[in-house]
Amino acid sequence: MEQSNETILFGDRADFAIEAGVDAITSQVWGHLCVWCRGVMLGDLNDPHCGMAGAANGFRKIIANSVESLWDESLNGLSDLDAWNILDGAIYGMHGDVEVADDKPAEQLHEEMLRYSKFDFLTGWDEMFDDCKAFILCPPNKPMRILCRTFPESVGLGLDISRSAFVETATSFVKWFDEQSERIVDGRNFVCPIHGKRWPTLVCKHLVNGEGLGFIEPEPMHGPDESAPDRSAWCDECNRVRNEHRGWNEVSIAFAGVTPICDICFEAVRKKNQRV
Ligand SMILES: [Zn+2]
Numbered sequence: 001m002e003q004s005n006e007t008i009l010f011g012d013r014a015d016f017a018i019e020a021g022v023d024a025i026t027s028q029v030w031g032h033l034c035v036w037c038r039g040v041m042l043g044d045l046n047d048p049h050c051g052m053a054g055a056a057n058g059f060r061k062i063i064a065n066s067v068e069s070l071w072d073e074s075l076n077g078l079s080d081l082d083a084w085n086i087l088d089g090a091i092y093g094m095h096g097d098v099e100v101a102d103d104k105p106a107e108q109l110h111e112e113m114l115r116y117s118k119f120d121f122l123t124g125w126d127e128m129f130d131d132c133k134a135f136i137l138c139p140p141n142k143p144m145r146i147l148c149r150t151f152p153e154s155v156g157l158g159l160d161i162s163r164s165a166f167v168e169t170a171t172s173f174v175k176w177f178d179e180q181s182e183r184i185v186d187g188r189n190f191v192c193p194i195h196g197k198r199w200p201t202l203v204c205k206h207l208v209n210g211e212g213l214g215f216i217e218p219e220p221m222h223g224p225d226e227s228a229p230d231r232s233a234w235c236d237e238c239n240r241v242r243n244e245h246r247g248w249n250e251v252s253i254a255f256a257g258v259t260p261i262c263d264i265c266f267e268a269v270r271k272k273n274q275r276v
């Protein structure tokens with residue numbers, strides 16, 4: 001597990017890897033993430049503040065069902081393109097970019113969707129995969145194969161990755177994500193010692209009892225529950241350290257000493273510290 005400035009790399013980019021970093025932990029884990037297949041990036045690592053639970057659960061599901069189950073005998077001997085068309089047709093009702101005008105009965109379509117949905121990979125998992133459609137296969141006695149329409153032309157439609165790299169990478173990523181999730185501030189359980197049960201916000205430790213320290217507030221991020229704005233703020237000194245480190249990393253986060261306070265206290269802290 002290599003830790004660079006703001007991301008952690010699980011696995012080997014030249015085989016299979018997941019690269020991820022946390023941007024904020026509030027009512028959920030927010031961050032940036034991508035997948036590497038033989039050096040090709042899938043997803044957008046430069047898209048910050050995305051949810052990551054979709055990716056974590058996607059990988060969790062694949063490992064739980066065991067990668068060996070990612071095969072169907074109807075795919076035996078097929079080219080990548082033929083396999084793609086079967087999967088895209090069954091799961092998304094598409095052949096390439098053309099919608100399939102299918103005259104099969106709805107029940108059969110539904111059955112095929114269920115039969116092939118296990119091959120669905122990355123598509124719609126989280127915002128960083130918005131432009132990505134991929135499938136994952138595990139042909140018997142062969143390496144795993146990732147199919148993706150957005151691989152570079154020189155690659156074609158499919159790439160092999162080793163089973164062990166996939167399983168180890170996915171397992172450590174899921175474990176890491178679960179550790180981050182344990183730090184989630186739960187809005188339903190947050191109790192302010194002064195104001196009782198309120199929505200939590202996050203501020204640096206300096207702001208809590210400080211005066212005139214400056215009040216830097218990024219645009220609020222919204223969690224799944226719009227009534228729970230994920231608000232945060234930090235002081236001028238934290239902002240200086242944050243800029244020095246080009247964002248939040250282990251050092252700047254440690255310096256800030258992120259502290260949850262309630263939304264009423266947040267406004268009080270703002271009044272005391274904001275410079276007009
Ligand atoms: Zn501070």
Ligand SMILES: [Zn+2]
Nearest residue numbers: 192195262265
């Ligand atoms: Zn309070």
